[in-house]
Amino acid sequence: MRNQSTFKNDKPTIYLVGTPIGNLEDISFRALETLKKVSVICCEDTRTSQIFLKKYEINKKLISLHKHNESERIQEIIKILDDKNDVAIISDAGCPAISDPGANFIKEILNVYDCNVTSVNVGPAYIHAIVASGYTAKENYFHGFLENKSDKSKVDELKDMLNKNSKSIISFYESVHRIKDTISKMNEILNSNQSVLIGRELTKLNEQYIQGEIQAVNNFAQSEDFILKGEIVVVVDTQKQQVDTMNDNEIILLVEEEIKQGYKLKQACDIVGAKINKSKNEVYQIFIKK
Numbered sequence: 001m002r003n004q005s006t007f008k009n010d011k012p013t014i015y016l017v018g019t020p021i022g023n024l025e026d027i028s029f030r031a032l033e034t035l036k037k038v039s040v041i042c043c044e045d046t047r048t049s050q051i052f053l054k055k056y057e058i059n060k061k062l063i064s065l066h067k068h069n070e071s072e073r074i075q076e077i078i079k080i081l082d083d084k085n086d087v088a089i090i091s092d093a094g095c096p097a098i099s100d101p102g103a104n105f106i107k108e109i110l111n112v113y114d115c116n117v118t119s120v121n122v123g124p125a126y127i128h129a130i131v132a133s134g135y136t137a138k139e140n141y142f143h144g145f146l147e148n149k150s151d152k153s154k155v156d157e158l159k160d161m162l163n164k165n166s167k168s169i170i171s172f173y174e175s176v177h178r179i180k181d182t183i184s185k186m187n188e189i190l191n192s193n194q195s196v197l198i199g200r201e202l203t204k205l206n207e208q209y210i211q212g213e214i215q216a217v218n219n220f221a222q223s224e225d226f227i228l229k230g231e232i233v234v235v236v237d238t239q240k241q242q243v244d245t246m247n248d249n250e251i252i253l254l255v256e257e258e259i260k261q262g263y264k265l266k267q268a269c270d271i272v273g274a275k276i277n278k279s280k281n282e283v284y285q286i287f288i289k290k
Helices: 029-037 046-055 074-082 103-112 125-133 151-164 179-189 214-221 239-245 248-260 265-276 280-288
Strands: 002-005 013-017 040-043 061-064 087-090 116-120 139-145 168-174 195-200 208-213 232-237
Touching (some): 040 046, 040 074, 074 087, 103 116, 116 125, 125 168, 179 195, 208 214
Antiparallel strands (some): 195 208
16 A cells, blocks of 8 residues: 655655646746656656756756557666655646656556655646555546435445546545545445545655555555545446456457557567556466457
8 A cells, every 4th residue: 555645754656747838937936846856757758858957947857658668668767766865757738647648657667666646736626646555547527525424325426427437537625524434435335456545644744655556555545644634535347347247358459559559469468468457478378369
């Protein structure tokens, strides 16, 4: 289980930084400060990013990180992090991992390396949490605050939200007074292998991410180690919700969808495998037998 107190440890950090969508002056002081202090900036297109970076006199080593090479960059970035260097990820415009490269890279690196992953200048709290989660569904659904407080009505609301958005990343806000009960209810509803993230006090000194399979997250949330302070966002990865019942034809369709996005077959199998908890080779064998 991931239990990350971002600004209270000495681990290297990957910052996912939002950049202007048009007007180059639409950027926060903290985003610029972050880009100036990291050792390396990973860019969707280094040529495009140079225009923005030069405006703010940011001179850093740039590495291309786009949808065709996310998996290939893992080991290179790990070597940089091993030397206690921080890394930033930016897209050409807007927010990494939201219809832009980054999500698959973060998903893979969180599985193999112990570092901080956090987001800067990407809008509301739920987007900060989604960006830093490594969840890779194409769509996301934001529910706001849960409306129901009683046991039955809360369970009904959660089930309805999950059923109607079974192919989306789901996020919602919850109060510190109800979060333990809500996570407990989710533990009863979700598949045991389903991943959930709790983000607390995002972007602040006490920022914390708790992420893992729902049972592990629930065990932590019910313990005395869980700090009941600050603003809380919950993010649910619904992709594993579908894994147990996914047949070969559905897996083939997922691979074909990635190929349409421009990935080569083995890259597509690697991405789909990460999504459905199968190895790249398993997915590849299913695909070539079609």
